Amino acid sequence: MIYNVEQYINDYFINLKSKKLSFSEYIIRKSLLEAVNELKPILHGKVLDLACGVMPYKEYLLNQKITEYIGMDLEPTEYHHHVKPDIIWDGKTISIEDNSVDFVIATEFLEHYFDTASILQEIKRVLKPGGIFFFTVPSIWPLHEAPYDYHRFSPFTLEENFKRTEFSNWQVKPLGGFDYHLAVSLALWYDNNLSINKRKLIKPFLSFVLKKLMKKDIKRDFFKNGQLFSGLYGFVTK
16 A cells, blocks of 8 residues: 555656666666656646556646646556546546647557557547647566557557547657667566576676666667667657
């Protein structure tokens, strides 16, 4: 049970200082925060956090240019740690008026929605003309929230979906490059496939290797054959 939600969010999503964070959680959430940092300076107006969970980035993102921040999610479960969404979602229709939102944020969500075209149409409907949809999706990550884990997107799949939904512009970027991909793979192997004794034995060495991989990682703004990435994020304009 989480007794101090603010401290939990700070330790697990923003400062990433909790000793309970696994290697893989730390690496992925560090890359997510870097993506959110690109969103932070442009965020303004009315913001919808779709499938918001505990709204981990809300306080971090809030500024004087934001007039309203709305969290929308399914009926709260233990996952929400007593953080209640502002609007309960039925999983299909976003109960907000057409052309009324400046930004829609959906971090690590699209992989859980089977009908990608349908949810993109809903997102586009509620965005104002020129409004922006910010998203992140995993590339290398174990099955989670089963059986509601449907997709691992390529950048070209996402771009085709944005094109068919008739967004005006989009930019898809890698969350991490080749070295980051390897770091996540090694961290997942360590976190999920080794005994406690083996983890204790190799933890100092692996920690050193992971830091080196993350430091030398190069993220490219283009995609080509042979490229690997740990996840994807982007900005999509109505």
